[in-house]
Amino acid sequence: MTRRRAAGDRGQAAVEYAGVLALLVFVALAAVQVGLVAYTAQQAGTAARAAARTEATLDGTGRGPSAGRGAISGWLADGARFDPGTCSGEDDEVSVTVVVEVPSLLPVFDFDPAVRTVTMPCD
Numbered sequence: 005m006t007r008r009r010a011a012g013d014r015g016q017a018a019v020e021y022a023g024v025l026a027l028l029v030f031v032a033l034a035a036v037q038v039g040l041v042a043y044t045a046q047q048a049g050t051a052a053r054a055a056a057r058t059e060a061t062l063d064g065t066g067r068g069p070s071a072g073r074g075a076i077s078g079w080l081a082d083g084a085r086f087d088p089g090t091c092s093g094e095d096d097e098v099s100v101t102v103v104v105e106v107p108s109l110l111p112v113f114d115f116d117p118a119v120r121t122v123t124m125p126c127d
Contacts, residue, residue, distance in 0.1 A: 030110075037109050041118075047076040048104040048118040051084055056100040056122040059088055066090075068100055080104055091126035099123040 055072030059065075069086035076084065087101040100122055106115040 033109050034113075037113050040109070041106055041115055044080060044104055044106045045118040045120070047080050048084070048102050048120040049122070051076045051081070051086075051104065052100050052102040052120040052122040053124075055086055055088060055102065056098055056124040059098045059100060060091060060124040060126050072100070072102060076104075080107075097123050097125050 051072035054075035055068035058071035059068035066088070068088040072086055073081040073084060083105045085103040087103075089098040089100055091098050102120050104118045106118060108114065
């Protein structure tokens with residue numbers, strides 16, 4: 005006995021495939037976004053260390069932000085903000101704070117910027 009499909013079932017597999025495919029693309033982009041957040045946080049730490057090290061060894065000459073920008077990826081360095089300290093007076097250490105904006109792949113993702121502060125002893 006042969007069964008015939010109802011006329012309303014035609015194309016059902018294609019519609020299900022499109023729905024599942026859209027969900028899989030969203031999950032993949034979410035995974036990439038999580039990786040971007042981690043990478044941005046790591047780059048902010050690298051920039052803060054490089055800037056603090058430069059300020060500490062060059063006695064607060066103000067070259068820390070340029071050293072920090074040079075230590076991270078160019079596409080993140082453009083939006084990085086630095087708050088460098090100085091080695092002056094009775095201070096025997098310098099603190100540098102770096103704020104790097106986290107890039108967003110989809111409009112549903114909105115993350116706070118990555119903020120890292122590093123303190124190093126002055127020479």
